[in-house]
Amino acid sequence: xxxxxxxxxxxxxxxxxxxxxxxxxxxxxxxxxxxxxxxxxxxxxxxxxxxxxxxxxxxxxxxxxxxxxxxxxxxxxxxxxxxxxxxxxxxxxxxxxxxxxxxxxxxxxxxxxxxxxxxxxxxxxxxxxxxxxxxxxxxxxxxxxxxxxxxxxxxxxxxxxxxx
Amino acid sequence: xxxxxxxxxxxxxxxxxxxxxxxxxxxxxxxxxxxxxxxxxxxxxxxxxxxxxxxxxxxxxxxxxxxxxxxxxxxxxxxxxxxxxxxxxxxxxxxxxxxxxxxxxxxxxxxxxxxxxxxxxxxxxxxxxxxxxxxxxxxxxxxxxxxxxxxxxxxxxxxxxxxx
Numbered sequence: 315x316x317x318x319x320x321x322x323x324x325x326x327x328x329x330x331x332x333x334x335x336x337x338x339x340x341x342x343x344x345x346x347x348x349x350x351x352x353x354x355x356x357x358x359x360x361x362x363x364x365x366x367x368x369x370x371x372x373x374x375x376x377x378x379x380x381x382x383x384x385x386x387x388x389x390x391x392x393x394x395x396x397x398x399x400x401x402x403x404x405x406x407x408x409x410x411x412x413x414x415x416x417x418x419x420x421x422x423x424x425x426x427x428x429x430x431x432x433x434x435x436x437x438x439x440x441x442x443x444x445x446x447x448x449x450x451x452x453x454x455x456x457x458x459x460x461x462x463x464x465x466x467x468x469x470x471x472x473x474x475x476x477x478x
Numbered sequence: 479x480x481x482x483x484x485x486x487x488x489x490x491x492x493x494x495x496x497x498x499x500x501x502x503x504x505x506x507x508x509x510x511x512x513x514x515x516x517x518x519x520x521x522x523x524x525x526x527x528x529x530x531x532x533x534x535x536x537x538x539x540x541x542x543x544x545x546x547x548x549x550x551x552x553x554x555x556x557x558x559x560x561x562x563x564x565x566x567x568x569x570x571x572x573x574x575x576x577x578x579x580x581x582x583x584x585x586x587x588x589x590x591x592x593x594x595x596x597x598x599x600x601x602x603x604x605x606x607x608x609x610x611x612x613x614x615x616x617x618x619x620x621x622x623x624x625x626x627x628x629x630x631x632x633x634x635x636x637x638x639x640x641x642x
């Protein structure tokens with residue numbers, strides 16, 4: 315189970331006005347105890363990944379300046395780069411209007427990649443638009459031609475986090 | 479309830495390898511029938527919002543080239559800009575490695591704003607980093623000084639989508 319935040323106390327959500335227009339950080343964790351986090355490359359602006367944080371991961375990210383997530387597949391705290399060395403150093407952390415999403419702008423160590431498949435961004439494929447083709451017939455287009463690293467060399471036999 | 483996609487059939491998820499390395503669009507909708515979507519401004523790269531799509535919203539976005547979402551607070555399909563005129567025209571739509579997140583790059587009509595509070599981006603506040611202050615004492619910093627539009631004038635008495 316995700317840490318529900320007992321040990322990393324954020325401020326309570328008192329009113330819609332305070333949450334939207336105020337200066338108090340009062341994040342909303344969902345029923346699984348996590349908040350989604352968009353992570354972009356601070357230099358290129360590219361979206362690298364969409365991860366999830368529990369209260370501990372968010373607090374540690376703010377405290378250390380390095381991105382921490384909650385791995386839903388492993389059900390454990392995940393310091394990004396712990397295995398791969400591809401640590402994400404936070405340049406800026408933003409919270410959205412209703413405080414139920416986080417945006418991290420980061421610099422990535424090493425090869426600069428953030429995707430466990432080996433690509434720079436997890437979003438390495440584009441969906442063709444307005445083709446009139448049925449959704450189950452669409453053919454994805456690769457936007458990165460080469461992997462930035464070899465996932466087998468980096469992760470070895472660790473279980474693949476992708477769940478069908 | 480979110481449309482479970484019966485009427486907008488996407489391809490089945492057959493194997494981890496096909497989902498990660500293949501060219502078939504086989505998105506994973508969560509137990510509520512939605513997939514998270516990061517939306518960025520195609521010109522500035524700024525993250526504008528994090529929304530959710532059900533199968534119908536994703537299919538309509540691909541078909542029409544205009545961003546559609548699933549409103550969790552209203553529990554209804556939401557063509558972005560239907561009320562405000564701030565329509566998002568999709569420049570590119572990407573899917574991530576395990577196909578459980580979408581990234582839209584868009585051009586926004588009118589004032590270019592995407593946030594119901596009136597700001598350009600929903601992420602108009604930053605969290606100070608590495609202060610050593612307890613999470614419940616952090617003071618947010620506003621990154622947009624002025625609203626791009628007056629939400630009262632645009633939305634009138636429509637219910638605020640923010641949920642405590």
